Each structure stands twice: as structure tokens, then as C-alpha cells.
Ligand SMILES: Nc1ncnc2c1ncn2[C@@H]1O[C@H](COP(=O)(O)OP(=O)(O)OP(=O)(O)O)[C@@H](O)[C@H]1O
């Protein structure tokens with residue numbers, strides 16, 4: 001069974017009296033298996049965030065079906081979605097979204113706290129994850145006392161704490177300098193390898209995308225090409241750059 005499956009997804013915004021209609025996604029089909037680490041790239045406005053929002057249950061598609069681990073998300077109510085997301089889906093934002101009133105460790109444990117899990121188990125799991133991602137030493141600090149890269153690594157731990165099998169990340173390195181970006185990407189790769197987490201990452205950065213095994217290119221709401229990493233990461237970065245150039249050239253055909 002695939003972890004993420006989307007069939008004929010369409011997303012249309014607006015169309016009322018005041019707003020013109022925008023077709024953000026047009027007949028998208030995606031199927032990702034457990035342990036796949038995939039990037040989505042494409043120009044600004046091509047529908048990347050819309051796609052992530054629909055696949056992760058933050059938003060409903062206008063038409064089409066979305067399945068996460070076989071569960072049909074687009075037929076769930078808002079409450080059902082919230083619970084399903086908490087237990088199965090991790091989401092990482094560009095702006096980290098940690099709570100300043102909680103320590104790093106408390107932030108990480110928050111999804112378990114909401115499920116009223118036992119303290120001992122929460123501490124054990126949080127420490128295991130913080131250890132894996134190299135932030136154990138900052139566990140008692142507050143988000144404003146640590147670096148952006150450390151905050152993002154805490155956000156990854158929080159996304160994983162409920163034994164999440166799928167993680168969506170929208171520009172997770174967009175607010176980070178190159179050194180912190182690298183650390184965060186290496187953490188995502190480590191997570192992917194250690195827990196076979198399925199990860200779908202939106203990025204503008206070919207270097208970030210080169211950490212993935214596969215890159216999907218989106219343009220004007222449709223999936224255009226797919227690239228697979230077959231050789232080294234450096235070689236893959238070059239291939240990604242070439243494909244982005246081809247995608248831009250398409251504009252001149254119109
Ligand atoms: N809530 C909304 N209401 C109306 N239109 C929207 C909404 N969200 C996105 N759009 C439109 O849908 C299209 C796709 O937007 P989306 O945010 O998915 O693009 P993106 O690829 O994530 O862009 P970026 O790289 O700039 O983040 C754009 O034309 C955008 O203006």
C-alpha cells in the first residue's frame with residue numbers, strides 16, 4: 001500500500017463575484033511508497049504549496065481523491081482530519097512555528113501531550129529524537145535562545161514524535177543560512193533512513209532537492225517531469241539545474 005496517493009487532484013481558488021478563478025492544481029496524480037524521499041520544485045505560483053496543503057489534509061481538493069496510508073482524506077470532516085493529521089502526518093514550515101512559552105523538549109512532546117501519553121514515554125521518545133538530530137544539549141532552552149537551524153531540527157523532532165510515517169516540508173530551509181540548511185537536510189535524510197519516513201519536500205534550492213531520491217517538477221499546476229538520483233549528489237544537482245532551465249525555456253514556446 002502506498003503511503004501517499006493522489007488521484008486526479010484539482011484545486012481551484014476563488015471564482016465568486018469578487019475574485020477571478022485560479023486553477024492552482026490540474027489533474028495531479030502522485031503515488032509515493034514508504035521510505036521515499038521526494039522533492040517538488042517549480043516556479044513561484046506553480047502550485048507547490050497548494051499541493052502540499054491538499055496532500056497533508058490542511059485543505060480539501062476541489063475534486064479528486066487523496067489517500068494517506070489508505071485512508072481517504074478528502075472525505076473526512078475537519079475534526080477527523082485534525083486527529084488523523086496529529087497521529088499520522090508531520091508538517092514542517094519555513095518559519096518553524098515553535099511555541100516560545102515552551103522549552104525545546106516541551107515543544108517536541110506537544111503532539112504526544114495532546115494525546116495524553118505517559119510522561120516517561122514522552123521523555124524517552126523526545127530524547128531519542130533529539131539525540132539523533134543533535135539537539136539534546138539545548139533541550140531545556142526556549143526557541144528564542146537557539147539558532148534557526150536548531151529550531152528547525154526541533155520542528156523535525158516534533159513532526160516525528162507520534163511515530164509519524166509521512167512528513168511534508170514546505171521550504172524548510174528557506175529561512176536558514178547555508179550551514180544550517182545543510183544540517184537540517186542531513187537530519188531529514190537521517191530520519192528518512194533511520195525510520196523509513198516518507199518525506200515530501202518543497203524547495204526552490206537545487207542543492208536541497210539533491211538530498212532527495214526523486215524530484216517532481218510542477219508548472220502551472222501540472223506535473224511535468226520526474227528526475228531520479230542515479231549517480232552522485234553533485235551530478236544530481238547539475239541534472240536538477242538543467243531541468244529547471246528547460247522548464248523556464250518552455251515559457252518562450254507559448
Ligand atoms: N488561498 C488562496 N486563494 C486564492 N488563490 C490562491 C490561494 N493560495 C494560492 N493561490 C494561487 O494559486 C496558485 C498556486 O499558488 P501556490 O501558493 O500553491 O504556489 P507555490 O508554487 O507554492 O508558489 P511559491 O513558490 O511562491 O510559494 C497561485 O496562482 C496563487 O496565487
Ligand SMILES: [Mg+2]
Nearest residue numbers: 048049050170
Ligand atoms: Mg509556496
